[in-house]
Amino acid sequence: MKKKGSEVRGQGSGVAYATFIAYCIPYVLSILFLFSLVTTSHARIYIDISSPGARKLPVTIITTGPMQSKEIEWIVKSDLDATGVFEMVDPDIPGAEIIVTLDVDMSVGLKVVLSVRDLIENREVLKKRLDASTVIIRPMAHSIADDIYKVATGKDGVFRTKISYLKELASGKKELQYMDWDGFNSKKIISRGLTTSHNWGQDGRYLFYSSERKRQWKIYVLDLDNFTESLLFSSKGLNIVGGTSPDGLISFSSSKDGSSEIYTVNKYGKNLKKLTRAFGIDVSPVFSPDGKTIAFVSDRGGTPQIYVMTSQGKNMRRVTYEGSYNTSPAWSPDGEGIAYTGRSNGKFQIFVVQSDGTDLRQLTFSGNNESPSFSPDGTFLVFDSDRDGKRGIYVMRSNGEAQKKITSNRVKAMTPEWSPYLKK
Amino acid sequence: MKKLVAVCLLIFAVSCTKTYTRPSEEEVKPPKEIQEEVMKVEEEAPEEIAYARDEQIGERDLSPAEVAEVAKMVFSDIHFDYDKYNIRPDARPMLDQVASFMSENGDYNIVIEGHCDERGTNEYNLALGERRAKSTKNYLVSLGVSSPRISTVTFGEEKPLCTDTSETCWQSNRRAHFVVTGRR
Numbered sequence A: 001m002k003k004k005g006s007e008v009r010g011q012g013s014g015v016a017y018a019t020f021i022a023y024c025i026p027y028v029l030s031i032l033f034l035f036s037l038v039t040t041s042h043a044r045i046y047i048d049i050s051s052p053g054a055r056k057l058p059v060t061i062i063t064t065g066p067m068q069s070k071e072i073e074w075i076v077k078s079d080l081d082a083t084g085v086f087e088m089v090d091p092d093i094p095g096a097e098i099i100v101t102l103d104v105d106m107s108v109g110l111k112v113v114l115s116v117r118d119l120i121e122n123r124e125v126l127k128k129r130l131d132a133s134t135v136i137i138r139p140m141a142h143s144i145a146d147d148i149y150k151v152a153t154g155k156d157g158v159f160r161t162k163i164s165y166l167k168e169l170a171s172g173k174k175e176l177q178y179m180d181w182d183g184f185n186s187k188k189i190i191s192r193g194l195t196t197s198h199n200w201g202q203d204g205r206y207l208f209y210s211s212e213r214k215r216q217w218k219i220y221v222l223d224l225d226n227f228t229e230s231l232l233f234s235s236k237g238l239n240i241v242g243g244t245s246p247d248g249l250i251s252f253s254s255s256k257d258g259s260s261e262i263y264t265v266n267k268y269g270k271n272l273k274k275l276t277r278a279f280g281i282d283v284s285p286v287f288s289p290d291g292k293t294i295a296f297v298s299d300r301g302g303t304p305q306i307y308v309m310t311s312q313g314k315n316m317r318r319v320t321y322e323g324s325y326n327t328s329p330a331w332s333p334d335g336e337g338i339a340y341t342g343r344s345n346g347k348f349q350i351f352v353v354q355s356d357g358t359d360l361r362q363l364t365f366s367g368n369n370e371s372p373s374f375s376p377d378g379t380f381l382v383f384d385s386d387r388d389g390k391r392g393i394y395v396m397r398s399n400g401e402a403q404k405k406i407t408s409n410r411v412k413a414m415t416p417e418w419s420p421y422l423k424k
Numbered sequence B: 001m002k003k004l005v006a007v008c009l010l011i012f013a014v015s016c017t018k019t020y021t022r023p024s025e026e027e028v029k030p031p032k033e034i035q036e037e038v039m040k041v042e043e044e045a046p047e048e049i050a051y052a053r054d055e056q057i058g059e060r061d062l063s064p065a066e067v068a069e070v071a072k073m074v075f076s077d078i079h080f081d082y083d084k085y086n087i088r089p090d091a092r093p094m095l096d097q098v099a100s101f102m103s104e105n106g107d108y109n110i111v112i113e114g115h116c117d118e119r120g121t122n123e124y125n126l127a128l129g130e131r132r133a134k135s136t137k138n139y140l141v142s143l144g145v146s147s148p149r150i151s152t153v154t155f156g157e158e159k160p161l162c163t164d165t166s167e168t169c170w171q172s173n174r175r176a177h178f179v180v181t182g183r184r
Helices: A006-026 A069-083 A137-153 B001-016 B064-072 B088-106 B123-143 B168-174
Strands: A029-039 A057-064 A084-088 A098-105 A110-118 A124-134 A162-168 A174-180 A186-188 A194-200 A206-213 A216-223 A228-233 A239-245 A248-253 A259-265 A282-287 A293-298 A307-312 A326-331 A337-344 A347-354 A369-372 A381-384 A392-397 A411-417 B035-043 B108-117 B151-157 B175-182
Touching: A006 B001, A029 A174, A057 A069, A057 A137, A057 A216, A057 A282, A069 A084, A069 A137, A069 A259, A084 A369, A098 A239, A124 A347, A162 A194, A174 A194, A174 A206, A186 A206, A186 A216, A194 A239, A194 A411, A206 A239, A216 A239, A228 A248, A228 A326, A239 B123, A248 A293, A259 A282, A282 B123, A293 A326, A307 A326, A326 A369, A326 B123, A337 A369, A347 A369, A381 A411, A392 A411, B064 B151, B088 B108, B088 B123, B108 B123, B123 B151, B123 B175
Parallel strands: A057 A084, A057 A098, A239 A282, A369 A411, B108 B151
Antiparallel strands: A029 A124, A029 B035, A098 A110, A110 A124, A162 A174, A162 A411, A174 A186, A194 A206, A206 A216, A216 A228, A239 A248, A248 A259, A282 A293, A293 A307, A326 A337, A337 A347, A369 A381, A381 A392, B108 B175
C-alpha cells in the first residue's frame, strides 16, 4: 500500500505552523536568495497535464536536516498534492518513479540542495543549490515545489504567485490585502477609503482597484515595486475597475454619462474608449487572455447576465441563459472557458461555461460561493464562500475537485483575484 | 547542441543573469560553469503606502450651529424592492418632506446614498445602489429641488445596517439614505 500524501501532510501540520510563526516574524523588507544552478539535465515530461484523466506521478520526498526542514517538506508536498498530478509515496515503500531529496542546512541562514532523480532511468534530472541569508522557509519551499512541478510537467507552477482579496475588519470596513496561494503570509496593502473591486496588471507589478474616498468612486493603481499609489481614472459617478489586457489596457465600468457603461483606458488612464451604450447596468468587464474579447455583466435583457464582445465593443453576444442572476466573469487562461457566479435555487454558486455558451458546469454546491478567479496556469480557481458560516477564501482545482478554505476561520475575507506569474 | 549551450550562456552573461534558466524540454548537457543568480524572494508591504491625494468636490463642512440645526431634521431612509430601483409609493411622504426642507433651507445641499442588501455581486450591487440614489434624486428634482443641490453616491452592499440573513434585515438594507451637507 502506498501512503497517500494527505496523511503525511496531516502529521506535519502542527509543527509546520509553529515554525512558520517563529520564522516569519523577523522578515526584512526584501530578502535575497542566491541560487546556484549545478545541473540542468532534463529529457522528458513525466506527466502530460493537458491530457484528461492522466495518471498520477508517484513521487517520494526525502528530507535531511534539522527539525524545521520537515516544514519545507510539508509545504512542498502540500503544494504538489493540491494539483492532483502527484501521488506522494512513503520513502519506505517502493513504487515511486521520481525521488526528490532536500538536504537542508540551517547553521547559517537557510541552504537547501534540491535533487530530483528519475528512478526509472536512474539518473539525476535536476540538481540545484538554494541559498538564503535568512531563514525564510515558505518562499523557499514554494520555489522548490515550482522546480519539481516544472521537471515533472514541463509547465510553470503557480506556488509563488499571490492572491489579492478583501479582508473585512471588525468595523465592517474592508481592507485590500494579498497573500500566498496557500493563504499564508497575508499583507495589508490598501486601507484608505472603501475598497472593492481590484485586479492585477499582467506583469504582476501593478494592482488596480476602486476606492470610495470622500464620496467619490475612483480607480487607483498601486505600484508594488515602491508601494506608491496613483489615480488612474476619475469622473462623476461610479468607476469600477474590471480587468487588464496583455497590451496594458484597463477595462472598467463608469457612469460618467449617466448609466453604467463599459470603457477602456491605457495604463496612464488616457485614450478613453466607450464600448457599450445601453440603458441598463453594464459592469465587471474582463479581457480574455489574448486581449481580443471582453466578457462583462449586463442587465439589458432584464436580468444580469454574462455577455461577450470584441475589445472594440463589436459583435456583442449573450453567453449565459440558465438562471436569472449571472455575474463576476473570469476567463480561463486558455481563453476557452468563463467562470462566473450564478444564482441557483436561491444560492450563489460557481459555474464554468465555454465562451460560446456551451458545456455549462456547476462547480460548487454548498453555501453561497462567489467571485471566481483562475490561477495563471488554469490549474486552480480561487473564490469566496460562506459554506461554513463565515465568508472566507477557498481554492479548488478548476474542475471543482479538492475545495479547501485557505483563510483562517478568525478572518472574514472575500473577493479574491489570483495574480499572474510574478517576476522573481 | 554545444553551440546552443554556448549561445545560451552568452545571452545569460549579457543579460546580467537576471532570468532563471529553467531546464529546457530537450536534453541539454550540464553547463560547465556554475550559473549564479540573485533572486528577490519576499516583499514586505511597508507600513505606509504613499496614497494618491483626493479632493472633496462641491461640499463644505458644516459649522457647529448648522450641525445642531441639521440634527433636528432627521430624514428616514426610503426602501426598495429586491433588484429594483423604482420609487415605491410608501417612499413618497418622506420624499415630500425632504423636498420641502430643501426649498425652505437654501443654505444646505443633500447627498443621497444608495444601498443594497448583501445578496449578489459587489460590483453589480454598486451599480444598483447608484440607480437607487439616482432615481431618488430624479424624484426630488420632479418635486422642484434644483438638481445641482443633490449629489448621489452608492455604497452597494458595503455599509449594511444589519447583517442577519433574513428578509427583514435585507429590506432595511435596500435603502436610500439622506445626508445634509453645506452648500458652497
